Amino acid sequence: MIKGGANNRDVKKINRIRTMRSIFACERISQPELAAKVGNSWPTVLQNVKELMEMGLVQEVGTFESTGGRKAKAFAPVRNARYAVGLEITQNHIGAVLVDLSGELVRFERKKRPFERCDAYAAGLAELVKSLLEKEGCPTETVLGVGISLPGILDRDEKTLVYSHALGLRGVPVEEFSRCIPFPCRFINDANAAGLAEIRGRENLHSLVYLSLSNSVGGSIFTGGSLYVGEHLRAGEFGHMTLVPDGRPCYCGKRGCVDAYCSAKVLSALTGGNLALFFDGLRAGDRTLQAAWDEYLAHLAVAVNNLRMIFDCDVIVGGYVGGFLSEFGAPLRELLARHNTFEPDSSYLKFSRYQLESSALGAALVHIESFIQSL
Ligand SMILES: [Zn+2]
Structure with missing residues (x-):
């Protein structure tokens, strides 16, 4: 060691x-x-x-x-000796968690609030932090800080949101999000944060690939227990691996990207934008939705198998769709076992432990971990 x-x-x-x-x-x-x-x-x-x-x-x-x-x-x-708050900012929602010093989730809230680049939005984030702490009666002196998960690429010193398709931002100082929050703030990419939440507490898991299937597809890579960010801080952008040459158009402007086949929107688009309704339909035996699900899984299996072949470690599938895989993911396991070159097995595939809270949780854990490292 x-x-x-x-x-x-x-x-x-x-x-x-x-x-x-x-x-x-x-x-x-x-x-x-x-x-x-x-x-x-x-x-x-x-x-x-x-x-x-x-x-x-x-x-x-x-x-x-x-x-x-x-x-x-x-x-x-003494688990309540310190706390950290995590916020997840998405295009339409804000997620907020409170975690204690052991990294356990104390409280999770999520509310609909479409992102706007304005003072009221920044003040709303601070208000959310304040109300979360008040509801649990956390003294402010026990709060290590607030971690903020953003759906985009951050620069190395966490000062600038270089690019966010979801928020429609490019080159924006992250201070715009934290300026009303009276605690030290840290910033992290959403998929990296979710990966951190997933790897926490899984002892013996030193290498890990996390694949996030939300309204866009992203991911993160951990080697030797640490996040691998790449040369340009874009490691884990699995959504833009090419899955089908000259295939469906992707929001990035290219064709055939994983995102165009595996984002949660591919499914929720069939049920008025509501993903839960899609899975309700599957449960009820809707044939059209079942055919869409089979096609979705066929593409997802190729993407996951590729990750396994490249990284040779466990692959955790999370994000909005990941939350439904423990119920609907059995056919994915069969497909993966068939694709696997080395053994007829898919036990490397793990389903995420969290549904909607993972990115906010991972952002909060950044503060917990730096506190522990400062001891
Ligand atoms: Zn793309």
């Missing part, structure tokens, strides 16, 4: 963070269990525990009975 050049301070920091994560992964943990989990001697772990307790992040919660007669101390996370 520790790279060659790590000095003493790095080692201490890594151990403290590992101690914190180990405690936060449980409801309560005994002294010997904790030492075993962290992989350090108890005196080293104890020093870290003491420091975390002084910071108010960990508490002692009684004792565990142990077989030797001596009682083992037990520790627990």
Whole structure:
């Protein structure tokens, strides 16, 4: 884990963070269990525990009975020691989440509010943050910050929204979104944020491809547990991989892109723009919708198989359509098993854990993670 050049301070920091994560992964943990989990001697772990307790992040919660007669101390996370807020801005909605220090979702709200580039919209975002904190009674001093997920490409220092098709913006300072919010703000691309939410807590998952099937198709790539952004910060723009040469027109101006076949709009367009109605129709046995679904899955299977062949890791499918795959995705698994060159299997395909909250959640997690890294 520790790279060659790590000095003493790095080692201490890594151990403290590992101690914190180990405690936060449980409801309560005994002294010997904790030492075993962290992989350090108890005196080293104890020093870290003491420091975390002084910071108010960990508490002692009684004792565990142990077989030797001596009682083992037990520790627990103080999950409400800090909070972070996440906002997801889309063309027509704003999603908002509150997460605690363990990254658990405390509250999720989503409201219809078409994007407008104006003062009232920016003030509305701040109002939403304020009401979310008030509803949960979070003291402002416990708030690490607000993460804002945007449907577009951001520059490397998170200062400019370089391009957003969904919002119709190009080269806009992100400060326009955060100027009324009285907390530190961070910005992140929506699919990258959703990928972060999905990879959280999936231990042993170091590499991952996340494919988002919402009103546009996007995605994110994680290698070695970190986000891969590419040379021009456009990595994971899976929506514009060419699926069909000279195929259907894509909003980007090209033809045959994955987006033109796999966006949620392909389905919701058949039911008046309402995706839930499309799946209601499938449940009710509507033949036209079933044929559209079969065609959709045939295209999606090619896209997902390509991702598997390129990245050789698990592929999580999320976004608006991803939320329906646990119920309707069995044929996708069969198609993938057929496409798979190496084994007649599609167990690498995972369905997302979240429906509409993933991007806001991932944006909030940016603050939680940087707080943990600052310990
Ligand atoms: Zn395209």
